[in-house]
Amino acid sequence: MELTLWKRWLLVGVAASTFNAAAWAADKANVVILATGGTIAGAGASTANSASYQAAKVPVDKLMLSVPELARVARIRGEQVFQIASESFTNSHLLQLGKRISALAKQQDVDGIVVTHGTDTLEETAYFLNLTVHTDKPIVVVGSMRPGTAMSADGALNLYNAVVVAASRDARGKGVLVTMNDQIDSGRDVGKGINIKTNAFASQWGPLGMVVEGRNYWFRAPVKRHTMSSEFDIDKLDQLAPVEIVYGYGNVPASLYEAAAAAGARAIIHAGTGNGSVADRIVPTLQSLRGKGVQIIRSARVPAGFVLRNAEQPDDKHDWVVAHDLNPQKARILAAVALSQFSDSQNLQRVFWEY
Numbered sequence: 001m002e003l004t005l006w007k008r009w010l011l012v013g014v015a016a017s018t019f020n021a022a023a024w025a026a027d028k029a030n031v032v033i034l035a036t037g038g039t040i041a042g043a044g045a046s047t048a049n050s051a052s053y054q055a056a057k058v059p060v061d062k063l064m065l066s067v068p069e070l071a072r073v074a075r076i077r078g079e080q081v082f083q084i085a086s087e088s089f090t091n092s093h094l095l096q097l098g099k100r101i102s103a104l105a106k107q108q109d110v111d112g113i114v115v116t117h118g119t120d121t122l123e124e125t126a127y128f129l130n131l132t133v134h135t136d137k138p139i140v141v142v143g144s145m146r147p148g149t150a151m152s153a154d155g156a157l158n159l160y161n162a163v164v165v166a167a168s169r170d171a172r173g174k175g176v177l178v179t180m181n182d183q184i185d186s187g188r189d190v191g192k193g194i195n196i197k198t199n200a201f202a203s204q205w206g207p208l209g210m211v212v213e214g215r216n217y218w219f220r221a222p223v224k225r226h227t228m229s230s231e232f233d234i235d236k237l238d239q240l241a242p243v244e245i246v247y248g249y250g251n252v253p254a255s256l257y258e259a260a261a262a263a264g265a266r267a268i269i270h271a272g273t274g275n276g277s278v279a280d281r282i283v284p285t286l287q288s289l290r291g292k293g294v295q296i297i298r299s300a301r302v303p304a305g306f307v308l309r310n311a312e313q314p315d316d317k318h319d320w321v322v323a324h325d326l327n328p329q330k331a332r333i334l335a336a337v338a339l340s341q342f343s344d345s346q347n348l349q350r351v352f353w354e355y
């Protein structure tokens with residue numbers, strides 16, 4: 001078919017405007033903000049209330065409107081998944097959130113996901129997602145230590161930084177990330193170490209990088225298995241195994257471990273003193289519980305370092321597992337996910353080395 005000159009120009013014009021539209025759309029990533037509550041959605045009575053406030057009050061649309069700069073870095077839309085303080089998270093909240101993230105990550109029109117979350121259990125959720133969501137798209141969990149109503153509130157910049165990272169191609173494939181206080185931490189390593197300061201979150205192995213004035217600066221990458229390399233898949237996970245934690249201290253009674261087992265625990269995380277030490281008087285109880293099929297996992301109440309296998313405690317002899325560098329609450333998450341798929345201690349110890 002002979003195309004007259006004006007028809008050719010018309011086709012070129014349409015193609016160019018389509019390309020421009022595509023180019024325009026391509027210049028901003030699509031980021032979904034999933035809100036779950038916490039202080040970042042909190043409200044205090046006055047600007048002087050930096051630590052006295054109510055968490056989980058501000059809905060996701062108001063949260064996004066409170067940081068108009070977000071629109072400069074990404075095309076954003078929000079969903080209110082929960083509106084709770086994160087100390088109230090349960091295993092079913094984790095599963096519901098993880099499945100929603102997995103579904104969104106499969107969508108072509110989603111380039112990154114931000115989860116706004118309370119800080120109390122943020123590290124548990126971030127690690128859970130790191131273990132179970134199969135995507136290399138950035139998933140960034142963010143919270144704040146002060147409510148948005150307070151002087152020098154930290155939530156707005158934390159949220160801005162989270163959207164910057166979630167919109168960034170260079171954040172892909174690094175596992176679940178946490179942006180607090182200008183740092184980019186691995187969801188695996190990060191923990192809340194201070195209960196009332198804005199620099200509350202840290203990783204004993206250091207942050208992966210920093211995000212400053214809308215730009216990411218990377219200094220290291222995770223070495224443990226996560227997201228796409230994980231054998232655990234949220235889409236095939238319908239419940240988490242019951243795993244409980246018993247805090248170790250002088251005079252701790254054996255009855256606490258027995259009570260956890262009686263409540264149905266398939267594993268008990270021993271948050272031991274020192275290097276996950278076990279008091280002599282407790283050993284027979286743990287041996288008896290192990291004999292009944294309950295897994296015993298030695299973690300430590302000490303915040304840094306890692307629990308050494310067969311150091312002071314003969315783990316091989318007792319068939320116990322060590323949690324390596326995972327704190328008790330993260331060890332619970334890994335054990336709860338792993339025991340939903342297998343129950344032998346050899347595999348269980350393997351995953352504590354690998355994840």
Ligand code: DAS
Binds near residue numbers: 037038040055086
């Ligand atoms: N209660 C805390 C929580 O929801 C508030 C916070 O620090 O986010 O985790």
